[in-house]
Amino acid sequence: MLRIDVITLFPEVIEAGVSYSIVGRAREWSLAQIRAIPLRDYAEGKHRKTDDEPYGGGAGLVMKPEPIFKAVESCLCSAPATSSRPPRIILLEPQGRLYTQAMAQELSEQEHLILICGHYEGVDARVREYLATDVISIGDYVLTGGELPALILIDSVVRLLPGAIHSPESLGQDSYADGLLGYPQYTRPAEFRGMRVPSVLLSGNHGAIARWRRKEQLRLTRTLRPDLFAKACLTQADIQLLSELESPEEA
Ligand SMILES: C[S@@+](CC[C@H](N)C(=O)[O-])C[C@H]1O[C@@H](n2cnc3c(N)ncnc32)[C@H](O)[C@@H]1O
Structure with a gap:
């Protein structure tokens, strides 16, 4: 069974997106386990802050590295010890490798995908440099957050899983x-x-x-x-x- 963990500030968006049609059925049939991981659960302090001002100045907010590293580490710890392939830690970013059907096919053959959804001005660059195994863009345009790109990736991968669609x-x-x-x-x-x-x-x-x-x-x-x-x-x-x-x- 393919396991997909999605680290996000908006778990309800992911949950809504994976509950219907082929992806929803693939979950029911235990072809894929998809979990939305609330990033805020891994943030420190009374306000559980997940973002801060950019060093060097400039507009907007940047997502802090600590909660993201902790959330990924927690996903890695809870992975079954039987996994034979290393998990893929995928940061969704407009600067990433352009997503293709060949990449969907390759990801559908993995055991564990961890998707990191950015927001605001993006994610502290140390996540890309030291944590992510892949950085993926779904197209040459900028969206508000990584949730829709994550859902696009999940949909394209899950429909390729053996048994997910009636006429393969x-x-x-x-x-x-x-x-x-x-x-x-x-x-x-x-x-x-x-x-x-x-x-x-x-x-x-x-x-x-x-x-x-x-x-x-x-x-x-x-x-x-x-x-x-x-x-x-x-x-x-x-x-x-x-x-x-x-x-x-x-x-
Ligand atoms: C407003 S965007 C940040 C854009 C960033 N300042 C830049 O110029 O590249 C916020 C988040 O949305 C997601 N996102 C936006 N466009 C995307 C795309 N084309 N592919 C994948 N993720 C995207 C990413 O997770 C990103 O961190």
Whole structure:
């Protein structure tokens, strides 16, 4: 079972985010144990202060290192002694490594993830330098806190756990699973307000459907994400499909 501890100032946000749908079910089915750890419980003093003014001056507040180190240490102490892999201590920061599907896959194969959610102006840099094993950003933009990034990471990881979704074969069809975007999906009705589903999908010809879907993956990725397309590992069959895309009837 994958264990995920989320160190946060807002445990209720994490709890709400992991209580429904696939992630909620994965918890019920004991595929994942997800705990929101209230950072304030590890802060000292009457006011349980978790932040302070930045050294050197400047606007805003910075999260103090002591409560974060203590909270992580407590998560490490309560980990089962049977763990064979070292826990991953993940600081969520806009300056981190950009999160990808490949990283989600890799994290889904771990035993214990500890996620640290920042707030305010961010977290004292010693957490990044001396405590975190990974620093992850979910995109090139700045959010108020690390709770939504943590929930995004949890959702993307938990759905990859064996048994988490009913049809695991659909995971292989997802965008990014093989370096390409996914193909377009349609459902009933076959015609809606004059908009028709591509006829090949109604043909029952599984070979033709598979070829059409792969061709769409190639076309969409080349058009929408040329950066991904440039890195994709293409087969001979893909190259043939691409040459068909160049022919006038495909335009
Ligand atoms: C307002 S942000 C701090 C931004 C910081 N001053 C900077 O310029 O990089 C507060 C917290 O939100 C979280 N956060 C914001 N944007 C994020 C992103 N793109 N990826 C991951 N975490 C993010 C982090 O935990 C961060 O410590």
